[in-house]
Amino acid sequence: MSQVPRRTRVRQLAESVWPGRPVNGYANLIAARLRKLGDEASTGVLPVTGHGDGAIFFRGGQVVYAESGRTPLPVPGVTGLAALGLAGVAGSRADEQPGSPGQGSPAPSGHGGLVAARSVARLAETLAVTEAVIDAVTELLANDSRYAKFRHSDDLPPVPVRPIPVETLLAEVQRRHEILRQLAPLITPDTEVARQPSLDSPAVQVSQAQWALLVRAGRGSTPRGLAMHLGRSVFGTTIEIYRLIELGLLAVPGQPGGTDGAGGLGQQSGTSRHRGPGPAAGRRSGPAMSFIRALSGERASDG
């Protein structure tokens, strides 16, 4: 029997998967397992348990679907290229009709020609589901997750996800993990946030998506909870919450510039731009999120 402690073996294996990267415990072992399934052109299901229970589905060595108990299920038509204003999503967004996400109407044709309209509408549907799949894998590859025995099966979910090569998926997941590490000193998907109670000027301008979060952020709200409620990506919602903190409209209770209670914004309908109350006088000094620094694995606190 090997005399090498289990934790050391895990670290050595993980280092062989992503050399030079921070060791991420069992998540790197899952990444190695995904690569192997990709190399073997496997078709079936890899159950994952731990931090976020779920499963990753393969067809011919590519990931065609994934879900986690801690992220919204894939629902076509609410995210990604849908934001182009195509596929009839503008009238069916979750932030406009809470409780009925993804029930988009057929894509309008018109300004760009029928071929292009069909093409983009199809892409919008595909990306909406793809975003949810990547969001789920991002969660499943978190610390403390473990995979179970791979089940070979041709019975896969009938969801229109474009097959994603394992390497592409892992690169995107790693990029997201780096961004979440940047944000971790201030906010995680499970950090409670609250509206700034101060209603003094100056005014600020937020997007429609941010407004939908702002009006729903009450006592005990977390990015994950809001994402689940709106049927949006947990990762994307966490970033939008961070941006609202940057604008001074939300705060993390207990952080510098934070608030001890929920704010007083009423729910308002509106267009994509809202002039809401401005930030409180006190501002937190948190990390700066940077997509470009995430590529090289830098954390905000490193620079």
Place this chain on the structure above:
Amino acid sequence: MILPEADELLTPAMAIDGFRLGCLVDASTGMILASLENSDALSPSTAAAGATDIVNVLTLLNGKLATGEILEDVMITFSDSFFMVRPVGRDPEPRILLLVVADRHRTNLAMAHRSLRDLCASFPS
């Protein structure tokens, strides 16, 4: 690249003189949706990440200024290239970005600017 079939949306951008790189990027998550390149010298992921960071800063600036305006485009001039970023579609929220990098010595900036505007406007809404 997550959605290679989105390349067809980028194909018209390749007609810009001096075209080197084009990307469609999700402005919220920074994820590259599709990319086309004429040169191996540029990393699409780096260019897309930088463009998304720039738009984030400008969106934050716009949010704090609260003038009610929306971001139309960003033009950056380097010694040898132009970086052009433009939100796609008519949605005032810049959620999908089109990034085009072009060779400065072969590109007419005004024509390229017009081409990008027309391209983004051509997406059905």
